[in-house]
Amino acid sequence: MSPVHTMQAPAVNRKKVGDMVVTMLSDGYLDASFELLSGITGSQAEAVLQRRGVSVLPRMNINVYVIQNGKQTILVDSGAGNFKGWGGRLPVALAAAGIDPLQIDTILLTHAHPDHIGGLAGPLQTPHFRNVERLFVHQDELAFWRNKTVQASAPDGFKPSFSLAQNAFAAYDEKLVPFRQEDILPGIHAVALPGHTPGHSGYVVGDEKASLLIWGDIVHFPHIQVEHPEVTIAFDSDPVAAAATRKRLLERVATDKLTVSGMHFNAPVTATVSQGPAQQFALQYDGWSPAV
Numbered sequence: 420m421s422p423v424h425t426m427q428a429p430a431v432n433r434k435k436v437g438d439m440v441v442t443m444l445s446d447g448y449l450d451a452s453f454e455l456l457s458g459i460t461g462s463q464a465e466a467v468l469q470r471r472g473v474s475v476l477p478r479m480n481i482n483v484y485v486i487q488n489g490k491q492t493i494l495v496d497s498g499a500g501n502f503k504g505w506g507g508r509l510p511v512a513l514a515a516a517g518i519d520p521l522q523i524d525t526i527l528l529t530h531a532h533p534d535h536i537g538g539l540a541g542p543l544q545t546p547h548f549r550n551v552e553r554l555f556v557h558q559d560e561l562a563f564w565r566n567k568t569v570q571a572s573a574p575d576g577f578k579p580s581f582s583l584a585q586n587a588f589a590a591y592d593e594k595l596v597p598f599r600q601e602d603i604l605p606g607i608h609a610v611a612l613p614g615h616t617p618g619h620s621g622y623v624v625g626d627e628k629a630s631l632l633i634w635g636d637i638v639h640f641p642h643i644q645v646e647h648p649e650v651t652i653a654f655d656s657d658p659v660a661a662a663a664t665r666k667r668l669l670e671r672v673a674t675d676k677l678t679v680s681g682m683h684f685n686a687p688v689t690a691t692v693s694q695g696p697a698q699q700f701a702l703q704y705d706g707w708s709p710a711v
Contacts, residue, residue: 434689530619555604
């Protein structure tokens with residue numbers, strides 16, 4: 420009898436951006452609840468997804484990116500690393516993409532929530548990416564997660580997130596590059612997107628001729644929060660600022676016709692944002708291509 424396989428193959432998607440190749444990978448997902456959202460009811464959230472013809476299951480996918488330019492191999496976030504059973508598929512996805520973790524020499528962090536930093540290190544400050552020379556993180560982000568006063572006042576359920584972040588930062592301590600400026604690497608510059616966390620950042624890959632904005636956690640439920648930018652999530656450290664940042668960025672992306680991708684898109688893909696006559700935004704995912 421032939422075996423019946425039930426595990427899906429890792430999702431791998433590549434896009435050429437100028438002289439760089441961006442590999443989009445899936446670390447898996449985490450199951451959530453629409454109750455985490457503010458500014459919309461569960462039934463209203465489901466209605467948005469039904470209109471878009473997608474699943475109404477409140478599941479958040481976790482995406483990770485690798486940027487290669489022939490000289491560097493750059494990892495953008497690391498997925499959840501199976502923290503609380505979330506994600507943890509990055510090692511398999513890297514193998515499927517033909518990327519050896521030992522190739523990775525640079526890491527860019529959008530922010531330090533567990534589903535973005537959980538795959539960086541094991542217990543006792545053990546780095547998973549041993550040949551990393553530099554790990555870039557916004558200085559406000561690093562300061563927040565290392566602030567013992569903030570940690571002590573955090574809800575008990577959130578305290579493990581501080582321990583996880585501190586363990587990851589300690590694993591790469593001598594390699595940390597706290598930044599504030601925009602231009603951090605040739606062909607890559609950071610975009611400040613505060614609100615979700617104090618140092619939440621996106622990264623523009625490429626130049627004016629061809630570029631991709633990896634916008635981090637601008638949205639957690641993409642179709643819902645693009646259509647309703649005012650909707651926030653319980654993970655936002657400053658919900659008002661997060662909503663304002665999202666609205667401002669959506670206007671820029673739609674006006675400038677930027678190609679974007681996000682850690683919680685429904686798959687590791689790129690997308691564009693349009694703005695209709697009623698000034699309502701809509702997200703359109705790009706199709707997968709067999710070649711870059």
